[in-house]
Amino acid sequence: MSKAGYDAFISCNHAAERAVARALQRTTRRLGRPWYRLSGLRVFHDDTSLPASAGLWSSLEAALRASRTFVPLASPASAASPWLRREVAWWRENRSADRFVIVRPGKAIARDPVAGDFDRDTTTALPEDLRGWFVEEPHWVNLGEDGRHDFRGKAATVAAAIRGIPKDDLLSEDMRQQRRLISLLTGLLVLALVGAATAVWQGRIAASERDRAEQQARLATSRSLAAQAQYLRDRHPTWRACTPPPPTKRSPASPPFSPSRCTSRPCSPAMRTR
Structure with a gap:
């Protein structure tokens, strides 16, 4: 035909x-x-x-x-x-x-x-x-x-x-075509599920990488600020003198350090030797 x-x-x-x-x-x-x-x-x-x-x-x-x-x-x-x-x-x-x-x-x-x-x-x-x-x-x-x-x-x-x-041949062929269609749809469904799972997995990896990058950026920023502060202390002795010393074991007679003891002016020799 x-x-x-x-x-x-x-x-x-x-x-x-x-x-x-x-x-x-x-x-x-x-x-x-x-x-x-x-x-x-x-x-x-x-x-x-x-x-x-x-x-x-x-x-x-x-x-x-x-x-x-x-x-x-x-x-x-x-x-x-x-x-x-x-x-x-x-x-x-x-x-x-x-x-x-x-x-x-x-x-x-x-x-x-x-x-x-x-x-x-x-x-x-x-x-x-x-x-x-x-x-x-x-x-x-x-x-x-x-x-x-x-x-x-x-x-x-x-x-x-x-x-x-024959009618039986036609019905057999119809059943065969239906099975092929079911197999095709099943395969497409499996591919869709695998694709969805892969997308979720990649999304989680991307989120983890983003969090790690943000953490590293914050760490780099803090290190940069610390380096700038160290640079300013090295170039300005007045700021270095007014910077609180690192915590050490002190005697009970020694008074604690107070920022109010320092002014914008250079510290006096007596205060520096104290």
Whole structure:
């Protein structure tokens, strides 16, 4: 199939089966798709895929021509729809019955084994255009009355028929792709956790280095101030004389040093010898 074509064309009565058709389109596109692709199958449904154009039938005919499989949702409402009957007539005229997959939401289809055709009395879900077309019993999928019970499994049957592969192979491939996606997400989560732990560790190291640098800066500042003070004491004897001596053991008769004994003027000789 070319990139511009479709794997399947879903036809239905919008008033009766729009929700079922959308769910079928969404599920068949996702089954078995690789994790890096948006969809595994290209499925046309006029409610979501039809472009805005002036000619409705010309757009539908172009989509039919580009599709490999025709998937009608069979119901009494669809059988009475002129659009579905026109699409069925086009497919019968231009395509093979082998690529015709009937999906029936209800139980309005019955096969007459004697006549080799659908039972005309009980089959009300198919249009008259399909009478006598199928040499053998066609492939159909019964969604049930409500279309909810095991919908994914029945949609997988439709998707497998569209792909032309066994249903078990499709489900196995879908499970394999899910496991690959889980493994990828797990790996990304582990990388994210390792990155976060590394960032915290580096932040703590940076904080420790910053504290050490600040401590060294304070130590350097104190040493610089001490060196300046020592320099001033060496150049100014008056300041050196007024500087308190280092603490030593003194006799009880010696009075303690008091800064008030020194003034801005040089100390007297008597005070210096004391």
